[in-house]
Amino acid sequence: MSPLFAAGTLLMLLGVALGAFGAHALKAVLDAAALASWQTAVDYQMWHGLGLLAVALADARAPGLRAAGWTMVAGTLLFSGSLYLLALSGVRALGMVTPIGGTLLLAAWGLAARAALKRS
DSSP, X not given: XXXXXXXXXXXXXXXXXXXXXXXXXXXXXXXXXXXXXHHHHHHHHHHHHHHHHHHHHHHHHSOOOHHHHHHHHHHHHHHHHHHHHHHHHOOGGGGGTHHHHHHHHHHHHHHHHHHHHHHO
C-alpha cells in the first residue's frame, strides 16, 4: 500500500482514539464549547481520513492524486490539530490556524476533482 493509504489509516486510528478520549477523559474537564471544538476536530479528522483512503485507492489505480492526498493530510493536521490544541489550552489565537487547514481541505478536494475531470 501507499504512504497516503498508511496516512489515512493513521488518521482514522487517531480519530477513534481521540474521539474516545474526548468522550470519556475530557468530558469532566472541558466546558461545553471546548468539547464541541474537540468533537468538530474528531469529525473532520474521521471524514478526511476516509477521504484520504479513497484518494489513495484511486491513486493506486490511476495515478495523479498524490498532491490532493498530501494536501488533505496537511489540511487535516492543521484544521483538527488546531482545534484539539484550542480545546485543551483555551488559547484563542490557535483558532487563526483552523481556517488555513480548512482552506487546504477545500484545495485537496479541488485537486481531486481536477484530477478526476482530467481522466473523464
